[in-house]
Amino acid sequence: MEFILITAQTGNHPTYSPKVIAEFLFTHLEQYGDKTEDILKCIDYVMNPSKGGTIVVGLDENKIVGVVILNNTGMKDYIPENILVYIAVDNSLRGKGYGKKLMQKAIDSTSGSIALHVEPDNPAFHLYKKLGFTNKYLEMRLTK
Numbered sequence: 001m002e003f004i005l006i007t008a009q010t011g012n013h014p015t016y017s018p019k020v021i022a023e024f025l026f027t028h029l030e031q032y033g034d035k036t037e038d039i040l041k042c043i044d045y046v047m048n049p050s051k052g053g054t055i056v057v058g059l060d061e062n063k064i065v066g067v068v069i070l071n072n073t074g075m076k077d078y079i080p081e082n083i084l085v086y087i088a089v090d091n092s093l094r095g096k097g098y099g100k101k102l103m104q105k106a107i108d109s110t111s112g113s114i115a116l117h118v119e120p121d122n123p124a125f126h127l128y129k130k131l132g133f134t135n136k137y138l139e140m141r142l143t144k
Contacts, residue, residue, distance in 0.1 A: 006055040028088035081112030
């Protein structure tokens with residue numbers, strides 16, 4: 001498995017454009033996903049030099065097998081510096097270790113702490129625990 005890292009500093013990749021990445025995530029996030037236009041907003045955040053983040057594209061034989069997107073929070077020391085917004089593995093390739101490799105590359109490619117939100121019934125919940133993520137808080141939201 002090889003990885004491509006995309007940041008505001010590297011710029012967009014000629015083959016793995018924001019549209020290609022967003023369509024991959026939309027397809028493979030399934031019930032845990034968002035609309036393509038919302039995923040593109042997350043990618044725009046990464047590519048904005050004043051905000052930032054990291055996109056990790058996992059490839060096997062030049063085919064996308066998974067994608068991770070982390071956004072910088074800009075809140076070092078009181079909230080984790082990074083938030084994992086999206087991770088997806090091609091649904092026909094799950095269970096082969098790609099998710100773990102993607103997460104490890106994302107962890108190794110960022111500095112600072114990482115926060116994420118996961119639904120308790122999401123199979124990735126167990127992967128996150130194995131990688132050292134802990135459940136420190138219960139998230140509550142007021143949606144207006």
